[in-house]
Amino acid sequence: MLFKDFQKKYSLSKDQILLEIFEDNQDVIQVKKAKTALKNLDLIFQATLKLSNQSGFQAMTLRQLSAESGIGLGTLYASIENKEYLASMIINYVVRSLHILFAASEEEYQTPKEQLIWIMKAHIYLTEELQPWFFFAFSEARHFEEIGKAAAKKGEIYTEKMIADCLERGMEDGSFRERDPLMTASLIKPLLQDWYVKRWKYQHRNVSVESYVAHVTDLVCAYLCPGE
Amino acid sequence: MLFKDFQKKYSLSKDQILLEIFEDNQDVIQVKKAKTALKNLDLIFQATLKLSNQSGFQAMTLRQLSAESGIGLGTLYASIENKEYLASMIINYVVRSLHILFAASEEEYQTPKEQLIWIMKAHIYLTEELQPWFFFAFSEARHFEEIGKAAAKKGEIYTEKMIADCLERGMEDGSFRERDPLMTASLIKPLLQDWYVKRWKYQHRNVSVESYVAHVTDLVCAYLCPGE
DNA sequence: GTCTATAGTGCGATAGAC
DNA sequence: GTCTATCGCACTATAGAC
Incomplete structure (x- = not known):
């Protein structure tokens, strides 16, 4: 897509x-x-x-x-x-958008590999669409006591958990090589985030969203998929 | 080490x-x-x-x-x-520490693969040692007009360029598979940064520095090194 | 519902005694 | 070289006219 x-x-x-x-x-x-x-x-x-x-x-x-x-x-x-x-309303907006997107697209999942690729793509596309919102949440959340810090950690853990679950399923059925699921999910997260955190860099180099998704996917698949 | x-x-x-x-x-x-x-x-x-x-x-x-x-x-x-x-003095401190480290350790480079692994390890170790400094620079730099924004981008580009150069050498002599060197370097950077940006997460999970380095190295090598 | 005018607070920065 | 006392300013938040 x-x-x-x-x-x-x-x-x-x-x-x-x-x-x-x-x-x-x-x-x-x-x-x-x-x-x-x-x-x-x-x-x-x-x-x-x-x-x-x-x-x-x-x-x-x-x-x-x-x-x-x-x-x-x-x-x-x-x-x-x-x-x-x-x-807090803006941070809420960001958390909500993540939930709405992934709640709406569960039916698109098929094999664990397809599912993982979809999660990464959808995450990057969503943050492209809402770049200023995500950047705001990323950089300002920690400055607010309860509301922000908690919401930010919740968002961080939410996608990480989703990825880790997907990885575990894939390792069980042999689609993925044996890796530490949680640690791998933790490493995938910053790859997804870099797109909106360092937007200035990628824009300056004329890197398209689709191209960024392709590179991240390649990197992750090389690590996870046997024979790639 | x-x-x-x-x-x-x-x-x-x-x-x-x-x-x-x-x-x-x-x-x-x-x-x-x-x-x-x-x-x-x-x-x-x-x-x-x-x-x-x-x-x-x-x-x-x-x-x-x-x-x-x-x-x-x-x-x-x-x-x-x-x-x-x-x-600005604190941000300067961070930039300086990077230069001093990598200027002092050029002789440790051998093959491109060893060199890349050393850069990643040294970067993560340095930011472990100076975590509050790097975190400060990362989160506050963009709020300062000239001094901060310029220094932060300089720091970002500095390590990225060093990694990209190393990748190019490795692709020429066949140590690495053919990938976009700059784009690959851009993806390695957030993996290194996550260690000090999300320190709370890794500390909470008792992930050691050495273990983090090992996971990042595995991920990057799977992408770059033929037959891994 | 919307505006302007203002009260009250707390800041960065300085002057001047020690 | 160090501190305390204080200036002037810009802020958040509100009250009250329209």
Whole structure:
């Protein structure tokens, strides 16, 4: 599956996640009409990602955010409760997108090898689609006590566990060579993450998503698949 | 070479780097006596790494730093010029340590395969020894305009280039299979970095440095070396 | 729902006694 | 070389007009 096809297939989920976040937080968000709240949240999130990916979330002031999003300071507070809560909503968005993607695509799994390749491809494609979101979560999560650190670790462990389970199945039925499943999953993870963490590097070198997926797949298969 | 032996062999370099940093910045550091300046810098750096690795450099206040390091606020400014300059000195420390290590160990290279394995091992061992320093540089560098972003990219490109050169030599003489050298180097880099970026995870699982090196080496060799 | 004006807080940085 | 006391500023958050 090419990235273009992936985009088409999962294009609806962006609004869906936004709606879920709004519904989850109706108690703290003072803006009650869904349509205006969603419009505001969208503007605020985009502006937050832009500003904080320039020089960090801590350094971003709510005055800057107000100017960038075109939303007054008071309305800002009516939409996000406070600065930290804004960050937690964005991190939540990322975790949700991972769950939605992998919950929706279980039926695509077939052999362990096909499954592993799909997990890696889907992960990289998703982070390509939501690069600023994932980068934000990766770099800012650890700065927030409960909400962030816990959510980030949960996300880290979630995909790692999924990969490790897949590896174990493959080793049982002989598709993969005998390796330490958890350790191997731990090494695959940073390969997937590098795509959105060092996006500037790959963009600068004109590396396409598809090409990146191909290289990661080759590397992992050389390690796992007998006779490759 | 085990990590213990590595530590012994390179144990002197810590003070050496500190001295170099002091000499480089004598124009901005108001404390002139080398002995007191070095003692102060050491206290300040350690406290900075501790505090900023808890909740980020931006969030760390100079009052906290003063309390943690036991150095008065005025003396702090006499030693570091200002907050941003402090960060740049730490990032400099990291870049320097990489250069010193690899400049000192060129003679250890033999075949391309041995050389590649040495680069990976040395990189992981160095970042184990200086974990808080590397973690600081990795997570804070991008927040600083010139000094940080440039130095971080320089560091990223430096090791990547070294690996890529080594790969090219190995492909020419047939030690390695034909792969894209730059792309392969780009994929090796995050494997090396994960050791200090996700230290909490590996520590929690009691993974030793030596064992981590072994797994990374296996993965990379499976991809590169014919018949493995 | 949205804005502007402002209260209250805590910062980086400095001056000046020791 | 070191500390304490303090300045000026920019921030988050809120109150109240529209």
